[in-house]
Amino acid sequence: MDKLKKTADLLLDISSLLMVSGANTNRINLSLTRFASTLNCQAYSMVTHKTLVLTVTDNETEATFTRVKKIPKYRINFSTISSISRASWSALRDDWTIAQIEKELHIIKSHNRYPRTLVLIAVSLAGAGFCNIFKGDYLNMLVAFISTLIGLFILQTAHNHKINAYIATFLASFSASFLASLGVFYHLGEHPQAALATSVLFLVPRVPLINSFTDLLDNNILNGMVRFTNGAMTFLSIALGLFVTMLLFQLN
Amino acid sequence: MEEAIINVLELSIWSGIAAVGFGILFNIPRKTILVVFFLGFAAGLVKFLLIHFNVNIVLSSLVAASFVGILSSPLAHKVHHPPVVFSIPAVIPMIPGYYAYETVLSIMSFTFMEKGSPERVELIVSIFYNGFTTLFILIAITIGVSLPLLLSRKETVKKADDK
Known part of the structure; x- marks a missing residue:
């Protein structure tokens, strides 16, 4: 259960970051699918302008976990979209763990904008x-x-x-x-x-x-x-x- | 003729600069700045050339945006960034801000300023003409940019489904 909770939080974090950075709904769902299959589970989401609802299902135990997240303030950032997209491909290819994805997300968040x-x-x-x-x-x-x-x-x-x-x-x-x-x-x-x-x-x-x-x-x-x-x-x-x-x- | 070519080139260069300007506002990755300038320039070149030959602005925008959309897929493989990152800034100068501005201005004048009947009829014509041109250019740009992406996206979704 703890692993599922962590997965749900991470996926919500990624999708809310994509949403505020100016990604469209399809891209958010695509990234969710990629990260979820890396972490060996299924993700089902409902994306709205202010709130995200996400359910993750573990592929083996079929346990589910649902979580809701409020979307922070919108600020368009194409570098973030690009980095998350690249991270999703690397994660899928190299079978990243939750810790690895969290670390990468932390790096992406700390990137500076133009002055x-x-x-x-x-x-x-x-x-x-x-x-x-x-x-x-x-x-x-x-x-x-x-x-x-x-x-x-x-x-x-x-x-x-x-x-x-x-x-x-x-x-x-x-x-x-x-x-x-x-x-x-x-x-x-x-x-x-x-x-x-x-x-x-x-x-x-x-x-x-x-x-x-x-x-x-x-x-x-x-x-x-x-x-x-x-x-x-x-x-x-x-x-x-x-x-x-x-x-x-x-x-x- | 030469003057027309220089004029089109100047407009296209400014389109490229506008694309990069908005790209920087949207914080595009440093590596893609040159690509955005080139795509913005190319889109402007196609659009203003077509307009020069009296092609309707909606159709010219559709052709220019499709040009960007088709080019952005191979470019994405080259610079290793997803296509949206540079295809959207490249079409930003084509977004019909001016038509939208005219539409809203006509609505405001219609409501608050003009009282005479013939002037108001003229304003209604302006609201409809500019409003629908705005809408159609927007649709043309979106279809042009995203059709290649939509097509290629289907393949990736399929692969994910097969797993």
Whole structure:
């Protein structure tokens, strides 16, 4: 029983880590199956946005153990997804024990993210890139770069203070569009409207939207709808921030 | 013609940069950064070339995303990371943020700003056109990226079942 309890906890830990890192439902189930067959048992799971339910059955004794876990805060991390996928293959190939998998999971969790400054600059460059795609000239791209930089900075700060994600998105959208509206107000560059439109694009919930449709394709309809609703709510927060700016500047 | 080629190339390079920018936000493994840039660039090249030849944006997105999806399987074997890690960041610049932005803006104007009838009809047209374009581009991108993955995934599931 103790072994089963440990297995269930480990598998729950792995799946919740995958969930918050931005894996879709199918990938979570696939990883669970791989790790479970390594540990000589069967795993049956119910994956929802906030909670995981998992039952493990021992292949030999047929004893079962069920456990529920609350999913922590979402934070997309593709390195984690990649490492867990690689670990699942190695575990299957080399018949890892529970202790080995636990150790590997501990290593995966301790990996550092990219430094905050690098993330800020990279995403701002992406914002400038979007502005270029929407026919902005280099002055517009600079406006988009600065607005994205400040907007993302505010979003990160709000996340660090554990503010509600939708309010954080609203604040970021408002500040980014406010800065870009100054460009429209003073007629900077050829298409200041392009800079305004692209200044909030970094907030678009891209990974939830893609995962929503891959889940729907896999017939994980409930999770797909949840992710889509999540994305739509984020869109509304973005729109609200933009709307307040437009009221202030009497744009439109 | 030359000007058009340079324009498409510039757009594609910025697509690649945008893909890497979001990849870093999503904390992709260091080794995959170059792959993400290349795939983002390639996707942009395919998409903007097709748009240049007056192909509809939904169809161009589908072709570009399928291109990424097909390329990502052999690349995954080469760099030893699962394909999602670089195929999703590569299609990120194609996600229709601008259409979504227009949709929501039109909805807001319809509800709070415009009172006149002809303007409101125009806004309804804008809401429907931009909203459905957003939806169809999203579906096209997902199908394009995940169809090769879905096909290859079936094989792995089968192997696990046989054991």
